[in-house]
Amino acid sequence: MLNYTIRRLLFAVPTLLVISFIIFAILDLAPSDPTGNLPLTIPAEVRAQIREALGLGQPFPIRYMKWLQQFFINEPLNMMEQWWGIQIGDSANRLRVTSWATRSPVVDLIVERMPQTLWVVGMSYVLGILIALPIGVISAYKQYSIFDQIGTFISMIGFSVPTFFTGIVLIVIFSVQLGWLPSIYDTTLQVTDWPSFWKQVKQMMMPVFVLALFNAAQIARFMRSSMLDNLNQDYVRTARAKGLREQTVVLTHVLRNSLIPVVTVIALGIPQVFGGAIITEQIFRVNGLGQLLIIGIEGADIPLVQTLTFIFAVLIVLFNLVADLLYGILDPRIRYD
Amino acid sequence: MGIAALVPVWTVKNLKTVLHTQDGVVHAVNGISFELSEGELLAVVGESGSGKSVTMMSLLQLLPTPPAEIISGSVYFEGKNLLELSTADIRHFRGAKIGFIFQDPMTSLNPVFSVGFQIMEPLREHLGMSKKQARQRAVELLELVGIPSAGDRLNDFPHQFSGGMRQRVVIAIALSCDPKVLIADEPTTALDVTVQAQILELVRDLRQKLGMTIIWITHDLGVAAGIADRVMVMYGGFAVEHADVKEIFKNPRHPYTSALLETLPGHESEGAERLRSIDGQPPDLVIKPVSCPFAPRCAYAQDICRRENPKLTSIENSDADIHEIACWVDIESGSLRK
Numbered sequence: 001m002l003n004y005t006i007r008r009l010l011f012a013v014p015t016l017l018v019i020s021f022i023i024f025a026i027l028d029l030a031p032s033d034p035t036g037n038l039p040l041t042i043p044a045e046v047r048a049q050i051r052e053a054l055g056l057g058q059p060f061p062i063r064y065m066k067w068l069q070q071f072f073i074n075e076p077l078n079m080m081e082q083w084w085g086i087q088i089g090d091s092a093n094r095l096r097v098t099s100w101a102t103r104s105p106v107v108d109l110i111v112e113r114m115p116q117t118l119w120v121v122g123m124s125y126v127l128g129i130l131i132a133l134p135i136g137v138i139s140a141y142k143q144y145s146i147f148d149q150i151g152t153f154i155s156m157i158g159f160s161v162p163t164f165f166t167g168i169v170l171i172v173i174f175s176v177q178l179g180w181l182p183s184i185y186d187t188t189l190q191v192t193d194w195p196s197f198w199k200q201v202k203q204m205m206m207p208v209f210v211l212a213l214f215n216a217a218q219i220a221r222f223m224r225s226s227m228l229d230n231l232n233q234d235y236v237r238t239a240r241a242k243g244l245r246e247q248t249v250v251l252t253h254v255l256r257n258s259l260i261p262v263v264t265v266i267a268l269g270i271p272q273v274f275g276g277a278i279i280t281e282q283i284f285r286v287n288g289l290g291q292l293l294i295i296g297i298e299g300a301d302i303p304l305v306q307t308l309t310f311i312f313a314v315l316i317v318l319f320n321l322v323a324d325l326l327y328g329i330l331d332p333r334i335r336y337d
Numbered sequence: 338m339g340i341a342a343l344v345p346v347w348t349v350k351n352l353k354t355v356l357h358t359q360d361g362v363v364h365a366v367n368g369i370s371f372e373l374s375e376g377e378l379l380a381v382v383g384e385s386g387s388g389k390s391v392t393m394m395s396l397l398q399l400l401p402t403p404p405a406e407i408i409s410g411s412v413y414f415e416g417k418n419l420l421e422l423s424t425a426d427i428r429h430f431r432g433a434k435i436g437f438i439f440q441d442p443m444t445s446l447n448p449v450f451s452v453g454f455q456i457m458e459p460l461r462e463h464l465g466m467s468k469k470q471a472r473q474r475a476v477e478l479l480e481l482v483g484i485p486s487a488g489d490r491l492n493d494f495p496h497q498f499s500g501g502m503r504q505r506v507v508i509a510i511a512l513s514c515d516p517k518v519l520i521a522d523e524p525t526t527a528l529d530v531t532v533q534a535q536i537l538e539l540v541r542d543l544r545q546k547l548g549m550t551i552i553w554i555t556h557d558l559g560v561a562a563g564i565a566d567r568v569m570v571m572y573g574g575f576a577v578e579h580a581d582v583k584e585i586f587k588n589p590r591h592p593y594t595s596a597l598l599e600t601l602p603g604h605e606s607e608g609a610e611r612l613r614s615i616d617g618q619p620p621d622l623v624i625k626p627v628s629c630p631f632a633p634r635c636a637y638a639q640d641i642c643r644r645e646n647p648k649l650t651s652i653e654n655s656d657a658d659i660h661e662i663a664c665w666v667d668i669e670s671g672s673l674r675k
């Protein structure tokens with residue numbers, strides 16, 4: 001298992017290099033101009049100077065190599081310095097990946113926005129899973145029952161109605177009509193006591209619900225079909241013939257097998273949590289990573305978009321590995337040698 | 338059979354089970370009755386699809402409902418009608434007093450639990466053993482069914498065993514709580530011939546040691562000849578012939594049984610080398626049986642066979658304890674039975 005993990009991690013390096021190159025190249029090819037948003041009165045020479053200052057004068061391979069150095073060497077060094085409060089080399093002159101729009105290091109922007117995304121999107125993911133698993137199990141066990149029909153119907157809705165629609169419907173009802181919940185997420189809110197905690201809960205409620213519904217719908221469908229696959233297996237009949245409680249048969253024997261593919265799917269979905277639910281964050285004004293990406297794209301802030309996209313790619317590769325490893329842990333038949 | 342025959346441990350009367358499927362109602366079991374005496378081995382023989390498994394699963398309410406529905410019958414065991422027990426009550430019979438062995442050892446064990454865990458489960462459930470006791474007993478059981486270095490294999494998973502060894506594990510599970518009755522549903526069909534012989538040997542051996550009452554399902558009359566005291570032949574969800582094992586091989590009276598015997602190697606009447614099979618198709622169980630199910634394939638069929646279904650009745654002038662057939666015709670004379 002350890003060998004396998006190391007092999008996979010080593011293999012991930014060239015994969016990620018190729019991905020980083022493709023991301024870099026595509027964004028470089030995109031017809032965007034960092035000075036495009038500046039007032040028209042600024043003369044062309046000044047614009048050229050600005051571009052020069054951003055490093056755009058250099059040829060593509062140089063810029064790519066520089067970005068690689070900044071991202072893979074300078075940023076980690078910087079991070080270590082911050083964590084351990086030490087100084088490694090000439091840190092003052094070390095170049096970092098810098099946003100064109102704000103002139104601040106991209107990584108700092110990301111770190112700043114990470115908590116909101118993790119709270120709102122992460123919470124909705126966890127909540128979605130917690131709702132989905134029991135619903136999937138019961139729906140499968142009582143296939144075609146009223147519970148199953150309602151569950152399937154809600155799943156269909158959660159799955160097929162886009163989050164921007166459910167989000168807006170909720171805002172219209174609970175913020176505009178009833179005035180119970182705020183429609184704008186306040187990032188500056190500090191949770192210090194019960195009232196502020198309650199405020200935080202209230203502002204998280206709608207975005208979390210919208211995303212949780214979507215996640216739950218997906219996972220519940222998976223759980224249900226995985227349970228159905230297993231409920232008809234011979235080993236279930238054996239378990240019943242042994243005189244085990246129905247509860248044990250379903251929740252130990254069947255569930256343990258059914259969870260294998262579901263856990264994999266859940267692990268594969270985690271990068272999306274970090275990616276933030278772009279649309280939902282936008283609707284509820286949660287200034288998380290999804291919103292950051294949108295701002296970057298709108299402002300043609302190439303370094304920001306490159307870095308964010310690449311981080312998502314890293315997470316996807318990483319969680320693919322995690323999913324494979326989990327599979328190996330959960331299923332004794334899988335051997336990684 | 339002597340005195341033992343007087344003590345039935347198991348009485349099945351007029352069991353009828355249907356399966357509600359998309360193609361219609363499958364009449365899988367159409368009124369099966371039999372008795373089992375203490376220590377006896379009854380072989381249930383019939384080709385694939387004749388309702389053997391459905392019969393046995395019905396006895397312990399092991400079929401999923403729907404699609405299955407037991408529409409009539411009674412199964413008396415220890416003074417209780419098993420068909421009337423609630424799911425919570427029948428659980429105390431399954432595995433505890435009645436052991437079950439299934440056909441395919443490759444799929445009948447749970448792939449994600451160790452065999453030790455799977456053997457210990459019924460011990461803890463029914464006998465209330467502690468983990469330690471159950472572990473010890475599990476090792477004993479694995480030794481009993483002939484698994485080498487049993488203690489070391491407890492933590493192994495099913496996929497680490499060969500087919501024959503897995504079937505031994507399944508047998509160990511079935512025997513774990515010292516059941517009174519063992520139901521084995523084609524336990525050797527999925528195995529190689531040599532492994533099959535080993536398993537048969539094991540069961541013969543265990544039977545001597547433990548004195549269990551056994552129902553042994555097989556589609557192979559040859560296997561039945563080797564181990565059974567009594568044989569019940571099934572066709573299309575009916576019992577068509579039922580007799581002591583010697584009698585049925587010496588003196589088969591139902592056309593289907595005698596045709597089955599002809600297909601056995603070493604039984605070729607014309608000295609043909611190749612295995613023969615019975616011409617024609619097995620009956621379509623979706624059609625409600627009103628005539629003899631074997632009539633379309635039967636060489637002796639007469640008008641009445643296509644109109645009315647014969648009941649299972651004792652034949653006259655037989656010296657066997659039990660010999661019943663469900664047939665209108667006496668195949669020796671070719672005329673109708675009285």
Ligand SMILES: Nc1ncnc2c1ncn2[C@@H]1O[C@H](COP(=O)(O)OP(=O)(O)O)[C@@H](O)[C@H]1O
Pocket residue numbers: 356358363365383384385386387388389390391392404622
């Ligand atoms: N779960 C099921 N759903 C529908 N039909 C079934 C099911 N199980 C068995 N049957 C049908 O019942 C009949 C008897 O099957 P079975 O008892 O398994 O035969 P055998 O064990 O003698 O080979 C067959 O026609 C089979 O197709």
Ligand SMILES: [Mg+2]
Pocket residue numbers: 389390391440522523
């Ligand atoms: Mg069968």
